[in-house]
Amino acid sequence: MRYISTRGQAPALTFEEAMLSGLARDGGLYVPETIPRMSGDDIRALHGLSYEETAFRVMRPFVGDGFTDEVFADLIAKAYAGFGHGARAPMVQLAPGHFLLELFHGPTLAFKDFAMQLIGQLFQEALERRGERVTIVGATSGDTGSAAIEAFKGLDNVDVFILFPHGRVSEVQRRQMTTPAEANVHALALDGHFDDCQARLKDMFNHFEFRDSVRLAGVNSINWARVLAQVVYYFSAAVSLGAPDRKVSFTVPTGNFGDIFAGYIAKKMGLPIDRLVVATNQNDILHRCLSTGDYKTSEVHPSISPSMDIQVSSNFERALFDAYGRDGAAVAQLMDELKAGGFKVSQGALEALREHFDSARVSEEDTLDTIRTAHATMGELLCPHSAVGVRVGEAQRDPATPMVTLATAHPAKFPDAVEKASGIRPPLPNRMADLYERPERVTRVRNDLAALETLIQERIAK
């Protein structure tokens, strides 16, 4: 299995190389050259398997021979051992024909643990075999950073630095980043916004001298290995509702388009998915694009579902690549236009996208209302992101096809919004009940590239 860039100008890589490098050298994103298919019988054979066994069968054809079967199975087992629920991704019923897939039982209480825990294991194994060491630097508005720290803490061949905007993440998110005591973890509170964190990260990747000197690696959501790990729970959910002999639809609270793109891959592999519904908050660039064809950036409006507050949805590039018939030059052209503020999707490509994706936007008021009513009538306390999904899933489901809405974070990760809507302050799960008592360790940093690079170089020299 080889991986090619969405912009057509970078060399094809193996799974392991694509995972370790993150972004392609031409600025594009890696995608598999071909998508392996699972037959109806292959899917039927998943009935009754554990999450780990399902994960092995779904991901194996993508991974190549860098990892043996035994090693890969072992890494999967380690990745999910720390989850607080035996089913890993359990499902509850909300209403007739409407189900909630709980993706928040991992160590940092958001779905990002599914991918991050696995790539932590894959990185460690690959780096050990190669005798290499890397420096992971990530920028976060909250969930990605905590998931990355939790996944990479204590690993021998990795230092992990996470930049987050000082004073602009929730207390739970901050504490999840600042309380791990392992020496290879470095939480950096930057004086600025999330966009500043992201910009400095990009600067570091473009500063080749620095990039090579510290062996910089990226684990943000454009890393293909993260998308792949998320394909698994579409299979486990659909199979438990009767796939391959029954179609299923999914509604996904969406920001960077990584999670829902994994659903699209599951569909291309042969899973009978009917609709994939993109649910956005008031930062609705994807909904506008799928409705009108105009992909135009504007300002980010901070919301109560902050993990979906984005301007540019990076993984959408992968969907565009397919919609444009895998024409890398066409995608590169669109991304150039994006630098100047936006682009228009061609009529043919828009129709191709709409064959798979629907979309809707949810206001702040309706998000709060959904948290309130879901608690009152469905017995479910939702985080604000999941509430955006449930609002859309409930409106768009059709009686003939079960709708699964993805619950992307635990309500206790966003207690203020949940309490405001429902009057209930959700407690942290027992296994992390002492989070508020653990000592914090964080370095405050200026929004200055040279100072950041010096700090990173000094820390990893120790």
Ligand SMILES: *Cc1c(COP(=O)(O)O)cnc(C)c1O
């Ligand atoms: C990251 C995140 C999202 C958005 O997922 P994408 O893959 O970026 O679309 C939604 N909800 C929560 C809680 C998240 O952490």
